Amino acid sequence: MIKARITVTLKEGVLDPQGKAIEGSLSALGFKDVGSVRQGKVFDIELKGENKVEAEQSLNSMCAKLLSNTVIEDYRVAII
Amino acid sequence: MIKARITVTLKEGVLDPQGKAIEGSLSALGFKDVGSVRQGKVFDIELKGENKVEAEQSLNSMCAKLLSNTVIEDYRVAII
Structure with a gap:
């Protein structure tokens, strides 16, 4: 089990x-x-x-596809 | 100028x-x-x-009064 925290902030x-x-x-x-x-x-x-490497790729993909609006938001992925 | 990040999560x-x-x-x-x-x-x-000490007290007070619902949420104050 891998735990991660994604932080999405406005640019x-x-x-x-x-x-x-x-x-x-x-x-x-x-x-x-x-x-x-x-x-x-x-x-x-x-x-x-x-x-962890695959997880990080997967998490970045989630951010790009669903969790953030990359036009106006930045995201940061941290594996805990 | 002091920068801080407050994270509020559900309990x-x-x-x-x-x-x-x-x-x-x-x-x-x-x-x-x-x-x-x-x-x-x-x-x-x-x-x-x-x-920073005063700032942290002030930030904790902000969380208790406005930024979080302490019945169902936890908060964490981090001075950056």
Whole structure:
């Protein structure tokens, strides 16, 4: 069993309305030292098998095909 | 300026319908070796100031008050 964490974040320069909303809420809650907030996603995936090289290829393929929108998002695969 | 990454994930045992849907989609796309998928959130936050201890307290407080639902979610604060 291989465990991996995929982190998907918006590319720099891409507008993040959700992050902006959180910035506003944090400021309204009294957190005045918040500069910027950007929101992203994580996927914790368990894969059958023990071949880490194959797993990494498979995970990269999952990101390209389903888990991220590569036009506006970056992804990072980490085998844990 | 302090940069931090907050990772919010569902606690073990909490049902994750979004993760289940992704599992189904990955399987339909031909990724047959996927065991389980759990989805979470990341927040990349920039804080003014240089005091890492204060920043970490502030970030923990943000998680408890706004960024996570501590009944069903765990959070992890990492200063980068």
